[in-house]
Amino acid sequence: MNTIFLSHHKSTRLSLHLPSIFLKILIIGFLINFPISSFSQTSLTPYVNPFIGTGGHGHTFPGAAFPFGMIQLSPDTRIDDSWDGCGGYHYSDSIIYGFTHTHLSGTGVSDYGDVLLMPTLGEPVLTPFKDGNCKKGYASHFSHASEVASPGYYSVHLDDDNLEAAFTVSSRVGMHKYSFPKSEQSNIILDLAHRDEVIASSIQVIDARHVQGMRRSKGWAANQVLYFAIEFSKQFNSYGISVNDAMVQQELMTLSNEHSGKNIQAFFQFNTSNGEAIQVKVGTSAVSMDGARYNLERELPTWDFEQVQTNADATWNYMLNKIEVRGGTEEQKRIFYTALYHCMIAPNAYNDADRNYRGRDGEVHNERLLNYYTVFSLWDTYRALHPLLTFLTPRQDGDFVQTMIRQYQQGGRLPVWELAGNETDCMIGYHSVSVIADAAAKGLKGFDNKEALEAMKASGGQNIYGLPSYRENGCISVEDEGESVSKTLEYAYDDWCIAQMALRRNDTATYNTFIQRAQYWKNVFDPVTGFMRPKKNGHFLSPFNPYEVNFNYTEANAWQYRFAVQQDIDGLKKMMGGAQKFEAALDSLFTTTLKTTGREQSDISGLIGQYAHGNEPSHHMAYLYDYVSKPGKTQALVHQILTEMYHDKPDGLIGNEDCGQMSAWYVLSAMGFYPVTPGSPYYALGTPLFDTVKIHLENQKTFTINAHHATAKDYYIQSMKVDGRTTDTFYISQSMILQGKTVSFQMGSEPKIQPGWVTAPPSAITSNQIAVNPVIESKDAVFRESATVSIQSLEAGSKLFYTTDNSVPTRKSSSYSKPFSIRDNTTVKAISINSKGVQSKVVTAKFLKTDKSWNIKYLTVYNPQYNGGSDLSLIDGLSGDNNFKSGSWQGWWGKDMEVIVDLGKIQTISTAGAEFLQDEKAWIIMPSRVDFQGSTDGQSFTLLETVTNTIPVSEKNSITQSLKASFEPQQVRYIKITAHNYGKLPADHPGAGGDAWIFCGELFIN
Secondary structure, eight states, rough: OOOHHHHHHHHHHHTTHHHHHHHEEEHHHHTTTSSSOOOOOOOOGGGGGGTTTSTOOOOOOEEEEEETOOOOEEOOOOOSOOOOGGTOOOOOOOEEEEESSSSSSSSSSSOOSSEEEEEEEESSOSSOOTTTGGGGSSOOOOOGGGGGGETTTEEEEEEEEEEEEEEOOOEEEEEEEEEEEEEEEEEEEEEEESSSEEEEEEEEEEETTEEEEEEEEEETTTTTTEEEEESSSSSSSEEEEEETEEEEEOOOSSSOEEEEEEEEEEEEEEETTTTTTEEEEEEEEOOOHHHHHHHHHHOOOOOOOOOHHHHHHHHHHHHHHHHHHSOOOHHHHHHHHHHHHTTTTTTTTOOOTTTTOOOTTEEEEEOTTTEEEOOEEEEHHHTTHHHHHHHSHHOOOOOOOOHHHHHHHHSSSSSSEETTEEOOOSSOOOOOHHHHHHHHHTTSSSOOOOHHHHHHHHHHOOOOOTHHHHHHHHSSOOOOHHHHHHHHHHHHHHHHHHHHHHHTTHHHHHHHHHHHHHTTGGGEEEEETTTEEEEEEEEEEOOOOEEEEOTSSSSSOTTTTOOHHHHHHHHHHHTTEEEEEEEHHHHHHOOOOOOEESSOOOOOOSETEEEETTGGGTTGGGGGGGGGGGGHHHHHHHHHHHHBOOOOSSTTTTSSOOGHHHHHHHHHHHHHOOOOSTTTEEEEEEOOSSSSEEEEOSSEEEEEEEEOOOOOOEEEEEEEEETTTTTTTEEHHHHHHHHHHHEEEEEEEESSTTTBBBOOOOOOSSOOOOOOEEEEESSSSSSSSOOOEEEEEESOOOOOEEEEEEEOOOOSSEESSOEEOOOOOOEEEEEEETTSSOOOOOOEEEEEEEOOOOOESSSSSSTTOBBTTSSGGGGSSOOOSSSSSSSSSEESSSSSEEEEEEEEEEEEEEEEEEEEOOOOOOOOOOOEEEEEEEEEESSSEEEEEEOOOOOOOTTOOOOEEEEEEEEEEEEEEEEEEEEEOOOOTTSSSTTTTTTTTTEEEEEEOO
């Protein structure tokens, strides 16, 4: 191994005489995947401000990155995994802990921050703090006044040691330059334990300039593997290695064996003259240390920092020049090109320069024609980022699709939210199918449609996250899966995407299956309220408040999922009662003055009424007025969002960047169009922000948009021409873009609409129409004497049939005409046959008769989000499960649970208990103790027993526990049960400082 590395070292020395040749090879190799168009380029990187999004809740980072590169070399100002530290840096901070080589761009969950280096002076200290003081550790204060950031470059002055630090990158190698004063103790610290939990790590000093190692960690990605190779521009005089807080080696010029442990730090010490720069190159790989060394040698054989920076800048300039804008303000151009820059940070290269990569099966693969990637934030990026890349970087997007297919073939699943070769299962849906369908619809090459359809069908056939309930019942019920409404809606859209690919493949059977599933959104639509509502036990869950943020929706409320039917907007209009009522509902979305209630959700930001631009489910909704022939309303709203919710400053993003989605919305909308329905080759029109936009395509053609007389007030489209010919079809197709058409708009100060104008692309499901499920209702699912059951059809002209013996209803079953009574445990099943003879799915509702004459009084009222279904939930004899979102739990937030059970008469009891849930991620903690008190009159209570919880707050798994008390037999009628809230969550908890929840599912009294 030493010999191999020294051989690499010799080639590095040779390369010092030929830096320009090697760098030309590097940039040409990159541009092979981005063919050079014939357009002339201007210098656009000065328009990029990498600090946009580093403040507020944008969660971006300011450091050096390469387009879609493996390395993101940036400062870390957060040592923890706090929400606003997801990118490793926040503009409000004043301390830098070091510089790490991997960062996530705008996510809502923390990870990465791998392989920290930090320059220091004096006696080396291997922790960021000492005695609680960063001045006694390797961390340093800094000032934003000394920071400089541009595409592919970052520099900063480190105040505590008066050092200059500068950074640049290639795709797989980070380059550091540290300028020291005169000193015999100029240090570079290496910390492998920084940020997420280390499972295993190792380090080996090869010689006085070369170090290598690996790091395997557990964070958002449960098993991230990273190898690294470090090369210094100058020999260090001495070094030290600490393993698990013990110095295992500190010798002068003595090569080390490999040292392993979970907590490894090292220092490398140099003699420096005043102003001397020590440079460091770090290559990384997910495959092997050989791969990390190969990447380092292949991509950066030179020590010419300025030339490497120039190369990074030139590469970014080429990428930014793919879109040329004229007009607008200088600030708008900075916002635009920074957004375009953020659109090309992720996904990130995950294969080495020799095309080796670690697949989802954990094995090493090599495919000569494939660039393999990671970081697929698909719930976010399917909406705008990937559609943008279909014409901006089609070969790249084709490789993204091919990567997804390989992940299915090697790991059994298309990615949902894939990170560093791990499926995090963060967010919902299976939106890989959207990216694939969109790429196919828009003519991208480089992947096999047959293989793609196989992988897409497999996603829809999984038995996880409510999919079995969805397939069998036509929607997901609250008791079957949390976030049931959002999952039903997003699965339905994804199934439409699968149907489109099946249609492309002439697979009629698959098309018929999935185009029907694409309509399952109808089964959660309530025509009375006009909202998508959760269902439980066969009926719509009550009480219902569309403003309430709860776990029936994903990071949203009913308002923000009301229009989540991109695949069938015509069908949604019909269900809402026609275009006028649809328009009125849209008006209400944007104009309501009532605020969100319920669970605190930081992602819900950028509100216009209940439209939340800071989170992805709302992103298409401003464009929906196009679909009711009111494009002026779309144009006004899009202009408002463009000008009010994006700014040229650190807090210039209204929500998380989310790996390019927030920026892609801006890029597309500023050009004047948006993909409301990815998977369709069309774009709805908004309003262009610039006088002229030129998109320079890889096929050597240029698509042009001209907005004549566009001003800050003249943003309404008056007319549209394509290649000089007037058109009444007001939307854009992918073929228009790829053919290099010229679209010209005449702009004005008032909205305009003419009879015959087609203002929106098609969005309708016209074949294989389903019948909507009926609703089975009763006042109580648990009753004492009898219950009255009614069945309602949600489609006019439908007939209803039902059974009460648990058998499957058919057209020969009892025909429903009026409500009926039940007096025993009963399972009611019902179907609807619509006017076209199509049968719905079977709807099931279970009703339980209890022989208990108990009543319950709530001294502290449960949170309305978690009501267990009724006030009798705690005494209905039904236990909860490990899923806090299942609807079977009652929850108290930040206060004790205190209830009194009335047994109806004085009885002898000897045991009492209560069932509780703990789920660390949801801040649900076992009560610290439970007091059981008895009374005969309901006024004067005597303590029967206290039971103390034994499950630690640090328990990470979701777990249920019954806390039961046994005591001498007592004559009582009333039992008071007080579960004491844990209180504020401890410092090592993900929700540190927040209030704990208590979740109770059932009470037991014998």
